[in-house]
Amino acid sequence: MPRRKKPTLAVWKFTSCGGCQLALLNREKELLALGQHIEIADFAEIGIRGRRRAYDLSLVEGAVSTPEEVAAIVGIRRRTKTLVAMGACATAGGLQALRNRAGAGQMMGRVYDHPEHIRVLESASPVSAHVPVDLEVRGCPVDGEQLLEVIAAVIQDRRPHLAEHSLCMECKSRGRVCVMVAKGVRCLGPLTQAGCGALCPDEGRGCYGCFGLAETRNIEALRMRWQALRGPENELDRALGAYNPSPTPGKEAGGHETD
Amino acid sequence: MKRIDIRGMTRVEGEGGVSIAFAAEGAVTARMIIHEPPRLFESFLVGRSHREVPDMAARICGICPASHQVAACQAMEAAAGVQAPEYVRSLHRLILCGEWMESHALHAVLMHAPDFLGVADPFEMARSHRKIVQRGLQIKRAGNEIKARIGGRPIHPVNLRIGGVHRSPAPEGLHDLIPTLGLARQAALETLAWAKNLPIPEYVTDAVLASLTSEEEYPMSLGEVITETGERFPAEAFESHIEERQVSYSNALQSRLADGRHFAVGPLARFALNFDRLPPEVQAAAKAAGLTPDCRNPFCSILVRLVEIVYACGEALRLIEAYRGPGPSATPPPLRQGSGRSCVEAPRGLLFHRYTLDPSGNVAAARIVTPTAMNQRAVESDIEGLVQSAKDSSRQALELLGERAVRNYDPCISCSVHALRM
Numbered sequence: 001m002p003r004r005k006k007p008t009l010a011v012w013k014f015t016s017c018g019g020c021q022l023a024l025l026n027r028e029k030e031l032l033a034l035g036q037h038i039e040i041a042d043f044a045e046i047g048i049r050g051r052r053r054a055y056d057l058s059l060v061e062g063a064v065s066t067p068e069e070v071a072a073i074v075g076i077r078r079r080t081k082t083l084v085a086m087g088a089c090a091t092a093g094g095l096q097a098l099r100n101r102a103g104a105g106q107m108m109g110r111v112y113d114h115p116e117h118i119r120v121l122e123s124a125s126p127v128s129a130h131v132p133v134d135l136e137v138r139g140c141p142v143d144g145e146q147l148l149e150v151i152a153a154v155i156q157d158r159r160p161h162l163a164e165h166s167l168c169m170e171c172k173s174r175g176r177v178c179v180m181v182a183k184g185v186r187c188l189g190p191l192t193q194a195g196c197g198a199l200c201p202d203e204g205r206g207c208y209g210c211f212g213l214a215e216t217r218n219i220e221a222l223r224m225r226w227q228a229l230r231g232p233e234n235e236l237d238r239a240l241g242a243y244n245p246s247p248t249p250g251k252e253a254g255g256h257e258t259d
Numbered sequence: 260m261k262r263i264d265i266r267g268m269t270r271v272e273g274e275g276g277v278s279i280a281f282a283a284e285g286a287v288t289a290r291m292i293i294h295e296p297p298r299l300f301e302s303f304l305v306g307r308s309h310r311e312v313p314d315m316a317a318r319i320c321g322i323c324p325a326s327h328q329v330a331a332c333q334a335m336e337a338a339a340g341v342q343a344p345e346y347v348r349s350l351h352r353l354i355l356c357g358e359w360m361e362s363h364a365l366h367a368v369l370m371h372a373p374d375f376l377g378v379a380d381p382f383e384m385a386r387s388h389r390k391i392v393q394r395g396l397q398i399k400r401a402g403n404e405i406k407a408r409i410g411g412r413p414i415h416p417v418n419l420r421i422g423g424v425h426r427s428p429a430p431e432g433l434h435d436l437i438p439t440l441g442l443a444r445q446a447a448l449e450t451l452a453w454a455k456n457l458p459i460p461e462y463v464t465d466a467v468l469a470s471l472t473s474e475e476e477y478p479m480s481l482g483e484v485i486t487e488t489g490e491r492f493p494a495e496a497f498e499s500h501i502e503e504r505q506v507s508y509s510n511a512l513q514s515r516l517a518d519g520r521h522f523a524v525g526p527l528a529r530f531a532l533n534f535d536r537l538p539p540e541v542q543a544a545a546k547a548a549g550l551t552p553d554c555r556n557p558f559c560s561i562l563v564r565l566v567e568i569v570y571a572c573g574e575a576l577r578l579i580e581a582y583r584g585p586g587p588s589a590t591p592p593p594l595r596q597g598s599g600r601s602c603v604e605a606p607r608g609l610l611f612h613r614y615t616l617d618p619s620g621n622v623a624a625a626r627i628v629t630p631t632a633m634n635q636r637a638v639e640s641d642i643e644g645l646v647q648s649a650k651d652s653s654r655q656a657l658e659l660l661g662e663r664a665v666r667n668y669d670p671c672i673s674c675s676v677h678a679l680r681m
Contacts, residue, residue, distance in 0.1 A: 013273070013274070014296075015295075015296040015298060016321075016673065017318050017319060017320050017321040017324075017673050018272050018273060018320065018321040018322060018671075018673045019318075019320075019321020019322075019324070019414040019415060020321070021321075022321045022322060022414055023321075023414060025365065025369075026399075026403055026413060026414070028396040028397070028399055028400040028403075029396075029400070031396060032382070032385055032389075032392065032393070032396075035382045035385075040382065044267065044268075044269045044270075044274075045269070045270070045271070045272060045370075046269075046270065046369060046370070046380050046381055046382075047269040047270040047370070047373060047379050047380035047381070048269070048379070048380050048382075049267065049269050065296045066296045068294075069296065094318075095303075095315060095318045096298045096299060096300075096303070098303035099299045099302060099303045120296060120297060140318065140415060141321060141412075141414040141415055196412070199411040199412055199417050200411070200417050200425075202411060202426075203411055203417055203418045203424075203425040203426040204425050204426045205417070205420075205425045208314065210415070242311070242315070
């Protein structure tokens with residue numbers, strides 16, 4: 001049997017903290033083996049740049065926030081077979097999209113003496129606002145295990161298995177006591193996509209939604225629950241708007257599509 | 260040759276480049292250009308509750324999130340006029356040990372060592388130096404395990420909060436890290452013994468070195484800032500000693516001392532200014548690698564990072580052995596109008612956070628100054644000095660020299676553009 005050519009991988013960073021590509025580098029036990037199964041053609045952080053023009057898989061970290069980034073993502077899309085938006089910034093704008101509300105112009109003026117030297121778009125937006133995305137891997141940061149699953153799926157030419165249920169299910173399957181029921185702690189678990197391993201309830205605190213909204217969710221039901229816990233009025237919207245402010249459309253319980 | 264432009268540097272965190280201009284009369288001017296888009300943290304934190312800030316500040320940097328979290332917590336505690344209990348400060352120090360190990364191993368072995376070996380990337384390096392790369396990954400893993408054990412996960416830990424931690428780890432939950440850390444320390448010593456034979460270029464930086472210093476310990480999150488020219492000030496006075504200004508070519512602000520001199524922070528500065536705080540066996544390991552506290556050669560930072568890993572492993576072991584478990588459960592301090600400041604030694608050097616809170620406990624103003632922002636002018640000055648003395652070299656050789664001068668400081672470009680001044 002002829003040996004199949006190794007698929008090519010590129011890792012790109014847009015406006016972000018670098019944590020999602022680090023989640024891949026943090027797979028210390030698998031990292032060297034990875035190079036045997038896939039050809040890393042672009043990954044600037046570790047010294048690999050421009051070794052191929054086309055990629056079987058592009059992992060894209062970060063939001064799109066400058067005119068240069070718009071041009072870059074369009075080029076990457078054109079040269080990529082499977083484009084994966086990796087992490088909260090790439091899938092939902094991320095924390096820096098909080099700036100969108102005030103408008104970049106006003107915020108830049110508050111920050112730089114000469115904002116005219118710096119070109120930014122009015123908003124920081126998810127990759128899918130600019131080009132079609134084949135797959136989303138959620139999280140701030142993403143879970144390294146899920147990244148390896150995506151890479152393995154491309155190597156094996158199959159669909160990856162990624163969790164789509166809510167974080168609540170992770171707590172239940174681990175036999176955790178619910179922090180909201182037992183301690184009255186406000187938790188975003190019922191709305192948030194699984195994948196982190198329910199880390200925050202593990203530490204005795206409520207989930208703050210860094211994996212973004214699960215595909216099926218009931219926001220109004222949780223709003224009522226939070227109101228019963230007597231927090232500030234708009235607490236739920238503030239929390240949902242922080243780490244994943246532009247979530248992908250999903251199904252509200254009750255059956256209608258939302259965006 | 261009139262000009263060299265290096266865009267899209269590799270083996271650094273984030274998007275940056277270098278521009279070197281040659282004037283007719285022989286002068287060389289270098290610019291460190293940061294293309295990374297601004298992220299406006301200081302701006303969008305305004306209006307958020309003080310309780311949200313430590314988790315949000317972590318997102319400035321994926322490599323050093325715990326440093327930002329500790330800095331944010333300490334600044335808020337200062338604003339509230341409280342101090343975290345002793346055991347919490349031990350946990351802060353422990354997670355910072357993990358962060359130094361993880362970050363230093365990533366840089367020293369995977370990003371910096373290829374410069375000295377003349378290879379492009381860690382995979383190519385692994386073909387000729389597999390053991391070295393594996394040891395680097397082993398140290399990095401051990402650092403990440405400390406961070407995950409205390410913080411739930413190594414990137415953007417979820418357990419630190421103002422005044423304490425959400426959950427105090429049980430002592431036995433930390434004790435089983437002891438063998439891992441012993442092995443990581445051994446791996447660091449072996450890597451240091453290997454690295455001391457690398458061909459290290461001769462160069463002396465003209466930047467003034469600055470770091471935290473503390474009576475009792477090698478500095479991480481406590482103490483005052485000192486410089487090698489005798490300045491000494493607490494975090495409260497940081498902004499009157501260090502000034503920032505925007506330069507037209509960079510998205511990160513540049514820092515200077517108040518009198519205009521440029522300065523450098525990071526492992527080399529910490530080591531030079533705090534050598535006598537290192538335990539005798541770490542001092543001996545440093546000396547055996549040819550390092551003395553008068554070293555001003557930024558290329559030697561690879562050795563200093565390895566020495567700091569040896570120290571961090573030993574310090575983590577000491578902290579874990581002394582840790583007696585949960586103290587009184589930490590209640591968040593009462594919020595009040597006011598402002599607080601804090602300095603932390605992130606892996607790349609001094610980090611400053613300042614927050615001003617309004618009467619309802621929301622952020623009214625924030626200011627964050629990162630080590631990479633502080634080091635920008637030192638990097639440029641090093642490039643100018645290095646290129647000046649190697650002017651007859653080929654363009655390719657000068658480009659490489661420019662890149663190496665940048666990598667000596669392990670710049671974190673994502674950190675540098677969170678951006679400033681309210």
